[in-house]
Amino acid sequence: xxxxxxxxxxxxxxxxxxxxxxxxxSLNFEPGKIYGLLGPNxxxxxxxxxxxxxxxxxxSGNVLINDEExxxxxxxxxxxxxxxxxxxxxxxxxxIVKFYNDMYKDFRIDYALNLINEIxxxxxxKISNLSSGQVAKLKSVIALSRDASIYxxxxxxxxxxxxxxxxxxxxxxxxxxxxxxxxxxxHLVSEIEKILDTVIFLKDGIVEVFGDAEELRQSRxxxxxxxxxxxxxxx
Amino acid sequence: xxxxxxxxxxxxxxxxxxxxxxxxxxxxxxxxxGPAGSTMFLVLFPPALFVAYLIDIIKMYSEDINKKTGYMLxxxxxxxYKIISSKLFTAVLEGLAILLIYFIFIxxxxxxxxxxxxxxxxxxxxxxxxxxxxSGNFGFSLGHVFVILLTALTLLIAFITTVYTAMTxxxxxxxxxxxxxxxxxxxxxxxxxxxxSASNKFFDIISPYYDSIGSGAAGGITPEKLAMGLLPxxxxxxxxxxxxxxxxxxxxxxxxxx
Numbered sequence: 001x002x003x004x005x006x007x008x009x010x011x012x013x014x015x016x017x018x019x020x021x022x023x024x025x026s027l028n029f030e031p032g033k034i035y036g037l038l039g040p041n042x043x044x045x046x047x048x049x050x051x052x053x054x055x056x057x058x059x060s061g062n063v064l065i066n067d068e069e070x071x072x073x074x075x076x077x078x079x080x081x082x083x084x085x086x087x088x089x090x091x092x093x094x095x096i097v098k099f100y101n102d103m104y105k106d107f108r109i110d111y112a113l114n115l116i117n118e119i120x121x122x123x124x125x126k127i128s129n130l131s132s133g134q135v136a137k138l139k140s141v142i143a144l145s146r147d148a149s150i151y152x153x154x155x156x157x158x159x160x161x162x163x164x165x166x167x168x169x170x171x172x173x174x175x176x177x178x179x180x181x182x183x184x185x186x187h188l189v190s191e192i193e194k195i196l197d198t199v200i201f202l203k204d205g206i207v208e209v210f211g212d213a214e215e216l217r218q219s220r221x222x223x224x225x226x227x228x229x230x231x232x233x234x235x
Numbered sequence: 236x237x238x239x240x241x242x243x244x245x246x247x248x249x250x251x252x253x254x255x256x257x258x259x260x261x262x263x264x265x266x267x268x269g270p271a272g273s274t275m276f277l278v279l280f281p282p283a284l285f286v287a288y289l290i291d292i293i294k295m296y297s298e299d300i301n302k303k304t305g306y307m308l309x310x311x312x313x314x315x316y317k318i319i320s321s322k323l324f325t326a327v328l329e330g331l332a333i334l335l336i337y338f339i340f341i342x343x344x345x346x347x348x349x350x351x352x353x354x355x356x357x358x359x360x361x362x363x364x365x366x367x368x369x370s371g372n373f374g375f376s377l378g379h380v381f382v383i384l385l386t387a388l389t390l391l392i393a394f395i396t397t398v399y400t401a402m403t404x405x406x407x408x409x410x411x412x413x414x415x416x417x418x419x420x421x422x423x424x425x426x427x428x429x430x431x432s433a434s435n436k437f438f439d440i441i442s443p444y445y446d447s448i449g450s451g452a453a454g455g456i457t458p459e460k461l462a463m464g465l466l467p468x469x470x471x472x473x474x475x476x477x478x479x480x481x482x483x484x485x486x487x488x489x490x491x492x493x
Contacts, residue, residue: 015411016411017411017413050493053310054309054310055306055309055310055491055492055493056491056492056493057407057489057490057491057492059411072312072313072314072315072488073312074312075310075311075312076312078310080306080310082303082306084303084306085303086303086304086305086306086307087304087307088246088307089304090246090249091245091246095245099307102242103238103311103312103313104311104312
């Protein structure tokens with residue numbers, strides 16, 4: 001495994017009908033860092049994550065995870081939390097936990113049960129009976145309970161109350177270590193910028209900015225949110 | 236594979252429970268109308284159950300590739316071949332379970348009909364009837380039932396794989412094309428047309444051989460001869476199922492856009 005290239009994206013293009021969602025995107029993700037994938041709706045953030053998660057096939061270009069081409073095997077390295085509620089409505093919370101435990105060798109069931117207890121969700125509740133905020137918290141907890149190499153969280157703070165946001169951010173930072181890459185997509189830039197090491201601004205499927213968050217703050221004399229507003233003001 | 240099959244049954248446990256409760260309630264209601272009600276249940280139950288079964292096995296796959304809940308399954312490190320095969324196995328197991336349940340209903344309703352006529356149930360006579368049936372004394376034996384069930388099973392699997400393949404094509408090759416749904420339906424019809432043409436050609440080639448077997452038959456057809464007669468159909472269905480499952484697995488693996 002190359003330490004410097006846990007995730008490599010080379011000339012990635014993704015087209016739908018006549019729309020180009022991603023255009024020649026090239027990015028390298030180093031372990032030990034939290035990346036912010038930022039951009040307005042329709043900028044290609046979710047598409048990029050879905051390609052890496054193996055849910056969408058790229059039109060051209062390639063993605064390497066641990067130096068392996070994308071395949072069903074690379075899904076074992078990636079823990080992806082989609083922005084949508086993807087959990088089976090008819091399942092109870094405990095069924096979701098058991099499902100993850102069955103399907104992923106790296107799933108830490110005790111860790112998951114502990115976190116679910118911390119966010120006050122009853123294991124016997126059905127997914128269909130949870131509020132949108134509870135679903136959002138549960139999705140994050142389940143995704144972060146895997147001991148994966150790459151975590152991709154698509155809008156993890158959407159629909160989550162202010163107090164729970166801190167809890168989720170806390171779990172995210174605890175999950176980070178020198179062997180892992182964490183990629184967070186969000187439009188709540190001010191909330192998340194304090195935990196970001198590197199930021200990527202996507203605009204119409206093109207990488208507009210890619211750099212160290214602290215260096216950008218110093219060189220532009222702006223917060224990441226300020227820079228975001230400047231870049232996307234006319235988007 | 237077993238974990239995937241377990242998942243499928245967990246997901247459809249509600250459907251199975253509801254179907255069973257409905258069937259039992261309907262049977263109890265019709266039984267109150269006497270033996271005619273029981274007979275009506277035994278006649279109407281199979282087609283209704285078959286339609287429900289077909290809808291369920293199609294839904295089992297279409298929900299995964301058309302709804303966001305499909306991410307649960309497709310995010311897992313399982314190959315496309317494994318995923319589609321697990322769905323086929325689930326469909327077959329579900330079909331066999333339904334057959335078993337119907338057989339139980341036949342036994343219960345059959346016993347009720349006999350008892351309601353006032354006749355004493357003569358178990359030794361019943362055993363003798365079963366014995367004669369197994370020995371083929373009615374011109375129709377357990378062997379015939381087995382051959383017909385096997386043929387029905389392979390035809391069913393071939394049908395399911397064709398439907399699954401059309402849906403997979405829609406979400407892979409045609410996922411980025413307008414009118415992809417329509418194109419997939421046309422593809423489904425084309426696959427069926429191509430397969431039936433190939434089957435007909437195959438049957439034409441081997442028919443002289445089978446005609447010679449048929450001309451030698453005296454009296455009722457034996458299970459062996461029935462099996463030989465249906466063998467081409469079974470073989471074509473198995474080949475069709477293997478090819479289409481492989482193709483769908485490849486598309487899930489290499490081209491899917493959920």
